[in-house]
Amino acid sequence: MVKKRILVTGGGLGHIGSKLIREYAKRKDVELIRILDNLSTQRYPSLFDLLCGEDIPRYEFIEGDVRDREDCERACDGIDVVLHLAALTDAPRTVEKARETFDINLAGTLKMVASAINSGVKKFLLASTTSVYGGTEGVVNETSELNMEEVNKVPYTATRVLAEQSLLYAAKAKLIDGEILRMGTIFGYSPGMRFHTAVNRFTWQAITNQPLTIWADAIDQQRPYLALDDAIRAWRFLEKRGESGEVYNVVTGNYTVRQVVETIQKHLYLRTQDVSNPSPSQIINQRSYSASAEKIKNLGFEFKGNLEKSIAETIRHFDGIIPEGIKKYK
Numbered sequence: 001m002v003k004k005r006i007l008v009t010g011g012g013l014g015h016i017g018s019k020l021i022r023e024y025a026k027r028k029d030v031e032l033i034r035i036l037d038n039l040s041t042q043r044y045p046s047l048f049d050l051l052c053g054e055d056i057p058r059y060e061f062i063e064g065d066v067r068d069r070e071d072c073e074r075a076c077d078g079i080d081v082v083l084h085l086a087a088l089t090d091a092p093r094t095v096e097k098a099r100e101t102f103d104i105n106l107a108g109t110l111k112m113v114a115s116a117i118n119s120g121v122k123k124f125l126l127a128s129t130t131s132v133y134g135g136t137e138g139v140v141n142e143t144s145e146l147n148m149e150e151v152n153k154v155p156y157t158a159t160r161v162l163a164e165q166s167l168l169y170a171a172k173a174k175l176i177d178g179e180i181l182r183m184g185t186i187f188g189y190s191p192g193m194r195f196h197t198a199v200n201r202f203t204w205q206a207i208t209n210q211p212l213t214i215w216a217d218a219i220d221q222q223r224p225y226l227a228l229d230d231a232i233r234a235w236r237f238l239e240k241r242g243e244s245g246e247v248y249n250v251v252t253g254n255y256t257v258r259q260v261v262e263t264i265q266k267h268l269y270l271r272t273q274d275v276s277n278p279s280p281s282q283i284i285n286q287r288s289y290s291a292s293a294e295k296i297k298n299l300g301f302e303f304k305g306n307l308e309k310s311i312a313e314t315i316r317h318f319d320g321i322i323p324e325g326i327k328k329y330k
């Protein structure tokens with residue numbers, strides 16, 4: 001069997017990548033997992049205790065930046081598949097960082113795509129987000145028209161859309177085989193977990209007995225979410241089954257904030273909720289919407305994630321710091 005050489009950008013340290021590189025180490029059809037990350041998040045522990053030995057893929061770590069064309073070229077050299085995850089990801093904060101977001105999320109993606117084409121990479125999978133549908137209402141799928149006025153208000157979503165278009169252009173021009181994963185907001189434990197996003201933030205606030213910062217207008221709005229394990233399985237599935245030039249929504253379920261909070265409440269007593277309204281720059285998706293994942297399901301992908309199990313697992317990892325009085329479990 002010819003084994004693959006895989007590059008994961010933003011892979012070693014990120015919320016998704018830090019678990020993905022561990023799961024991919026179990027693959028028999030992979031010989032190399034190369035990681036490109038600029039360590040901007042300082043999550044060095046994400047690289048602790050990676051498996052090594054005979055008959056398992058070898059790791060290589062490149063401390064480098066997707067803004068640097070030479071780093072991109074070096075990272076793509078000899079690679080079969082690129083999983084491009086490196087990005088500035090704290091969407092509300094990108095409002096004050098338009099230049100940096102442009103340089104990393106858009107220009108950095110272009111440099112990665114160009115380097116992958118130069119190096120003869122066979123497949124380029126790009127991480128995108130269902131937040132690109134944020135200005136749309138109701139049920140959306142990959143053919144739904146995006147509300148570009150809303151998309152362009154936030155550098156994170158604006159640059160995601162432009163990065164998608166760049167890869168789709170390269171794929172349609174047959175320069176490279178490229179696919180887009182529009183992922184829902186991730187929940188679920190990983191070694192490089194971050195807590196800016198909804199489920200994880202509320203879980204952390206509950207664990208530390210802080211009032212949950214819930215926006216009154218958003219409590220019954222629906223949003224797409226994605227279990228981390230489903231995300232990793234979907235990347236692998238689309239590496240094999242995805243069609244070049246296509247966009248895929250990757251969504252375990254569409255939940256309201258109320259559903260998320262009620263799920264946390266099954267495991268912990270919550271302090272009075274602090275219901276307030278955000279400033280316009282704090283909330284990026286103003287409308288209620290849910291994203292359909294029928295397209296990837298029709299290819300044969302099955303979502304197995306479970307919101308309650310993932311929240312319970314995250315809570316258990318913090319067991320040592322949870323005050324006894326707020327635990328509903330033994």
Ligand SMILES: NC(=O)c1ccc[n+]([C@@H]2O[C@H](COP(=O)([O-])OP(=O)(O)OC[C@H]3O[C@@H](n4cnc5c(N)ncnc54)[C@H](O)[C@@H]3O)[C@@H](O)[C@H]2O)c1
Nearest residue numbers: 010013014015016037038040065066086087089127185186
């Ligand atoms: N986590 C989510 O809820 C979610 C949802 C949808 C889409 N996504 C997308 O998936 C990807 C990964 O998300 P995540 O949550 O794992 O992100 P993360 O913020 O946890 O990790 C991003 C990684 O990229 C690295 N990075 C940042 N700038 C870089 C640069 N200039 N050069 C090299 N490395 C750089 C960081 O050091 C970090 O390790 C992102 O593209 C994100 O937009 C994430």
